[in-house]
Amino acid sequence: MTRTLIVSSSLDELEKASLWLIRYLPKSLSESKKNNIVLVVQEMVTNAIIHGNKSIKSKEVFLSLKIIENTSITFTIEDEGLGLSSLPSKEEAKKMDYLQEGGRGLKLAVLLSDDIQIKENKVILVFTI
Numbered sequence: 001m002t003r004t005l006i007v008s009s010s011l012d013e014l015e016k017a018s019l020w021l022i023r024y025l026p027k028s029l030s031e032s033k034k035n036n037i038v039l040v041v042q043e044m045v046t047n048a049i050i051h052g053n054k055s056i057k058s059k060e061v062f063l064s065l066k067i068i069e070n071t072s073i074t075f076t077i078e079d080e081g082l083g084l085s086s087l088p089s090k091e092e093a094k095k096m097d098y099l100q101e102g103g104r105g106l107k108l109a110v111l112l113s114d115d116i117q118i119k120e121n122k123v124i125l126v127f128t129i
């Protein structure tokens with residue numbers, strides 16, 4: 001199953017993206033796994049809006065969710081920005097300062113996803129189920 005959603009670059013759209021995601025997540029997933037996925041996706045959508053699209057409302061964020069039953073959830077977030085240059089390693093991510101205001105999003109994504117890749121202005125997250 002594949003679903004897509006396009007949102008504009010305003011943080012008001014975060015709720016829409018979260019509700020969309022929750023609607024399609026498999027009912028069989030544990031609450032904690034669902035919470036982790038929603039948390040990571042919210043961080044990535046926030047990054048796409050703020051860092052990628054520089055909060056220019058007319059720029060869009062393209063979300064795609066692909067669920068392979070009992071196997072995996074692949075979530076892609078694409079923005080209209082210049083792209084991401086690198087990801088923190090797992091080791092760097094584990095040293096995260098939880099109280100620091102910035103720099104937690106990608107580290108959370110690295111720690112809570114089962115695979116993460118960046119391709120220009122696209123983040124591809126895989127969660128196994």
Ligand SMILES: Nc1ncnc2c1ncn2[C@@H]1O[C@H](COP(=O)(O)OP(=O)(O)O)[C@@H](O)[C@H]1O
Pocket residue numbers: 043047048049051052053079081082083084085101102103104105106107
């Ligand atoms: N979609 C994106 N486009 C461009 N740069 C990005 C994007 N997402 C993240 N980044 C870069 O990676 C950095 C780290 O992101 P993150 O870990 O979420 O921390 P924060 O958002 O608090 O800066 C950002 O400050 C930004 O420079």
Ligand SMILES: [Mg+2]
Pocket residue numbers: 043046047103104105106
């Ligand atoms: Mg962030």
